[in-house]
Amino acid sequence: MTTTDLHAFLEGAVVEEAVAALRPDYRALLLAVDGLQPEDAGAPTDPATEAFLVDAEGSARAALAAGPVEELPHVAAWREAYRAFGAKPQRTRNSLEALLRRAGAGLPRVNRLTDVYNAVSVLHQLPLGGEDLQRYVGSPQLRRATGAETFDTAADGGPAVEHPEPGEVVWCDDAGVTCRRWNWRQGVRTRLTPSTTTAFFVLDALDPLTDAQLHAAADDLVEHLAPLGPDVSAVRRQVGRPPMN
Template identity: 65%
Template sequence: MSDLSGSDSSGLQAFLADASVDEAVFELRPDYRALLLAVDGITPGPSDESSEQLLQAAESAARYATASTPVDQLPHIAAWRDAYRAFGAKPQRTRNSVEALTRRAVGPGLPRVNRLTDLYNAISMLHQLPLGGEDLSRYQGPPKLVRATGQESFDTATEGEPVIEHPLPGEVVWCDNAGVTCRRWNWRQARRTQLTDETTSALFILDVLDPMTDEQLTIAADELVDHLKQLGPEVAVVRRLLANPRD
């Protein structure tokens, strides 16, 4: 379990200091960047009027974006479909998170889960980038993005029953010292680190490929932080950008 002690955010800074993206991932997509936000001091709670308004705005944005362009041809979604093909995944079968959310937004609507999950889903839609949120207190060691060996464990559920799966060799996965926390870059998160109605500290991962610019990424992150700071009187946020060292 991660140590988040320290009112000066030193625990959050220490956690992010050891986060990493393996060189093999950058070889696959040299344009990849990950912005990590470590957050503590959240007052947990169920979906509320504020999160509902955000979700409705996100659904409207998704409908507007797809009014004249098919979902799979939206620039940022198309980039992620190419990235999935690069490591052997079939994007029509395992959709990246922003594509899956967009299809839900223009169809049955985005899920209403809790105000923390609702918030990051809405920001993901409003800015068209994959955005994952996980319970930081459940991490065992730092977050690492690697290409899997196939031996790593992934805690998930099938038909409501808990099961342990394993990623395919070469698959891009986020993991910690205990196993995979998210498969296929941003496709499916593990049950172990999922956000709950009791989450008070969280890790948010903003996955970025061209054509999204660093300026657009900063705008999305700033909006997320602004909303997070409304979730408690003492919310602390530390961020770190992981990018290709050769750029």
């Protein structure tokens, strides 16, 4: 894809007013990355990515040594956001909290792209999701669900279709829900795979995380994605509350 294509994809992204009204402090930094080289399916994480994951695991252990995960400022903010649309954070944890809780025993090793963004999520303490941009139908939209939308997932070892609850905050494209409960669970259709060459990342922020911290996390992500292809290019766009000076 060309840089123009990446910009057009991001320019079409929308955060609906109903979501902004729910959390006026919400911002998302959207990152579209092209030129990634496919990796061998089933291959172990490369040494650089493995070292990055180990650093993230150490960072998580240090953060949790000071107190419970739910008391970390950005985790606490996301717990409140979940309660605002009716989700119970004890049962459906935001992606940042879920990773931090796993870090003590070791973060998952999934594939190179997923491993990199999980490490960035933990190191910068913000929810971060990644998807295959070429599997999108139209541009991403963050909205409150009607309940009629479809979400493709897996259950009992096979494919399944679910529907979000009315009022639930969901990421969608023109074909259905791509991520439920803001940043809780991603769908199967758009997930990253070893063959992904064009990726889309969502970095989520609520106060007290600053815009500078949000962009620093994106810089770190781009830095670790750059070696994953000979001609990696990235464009970004911040949506939600306008950047603060």
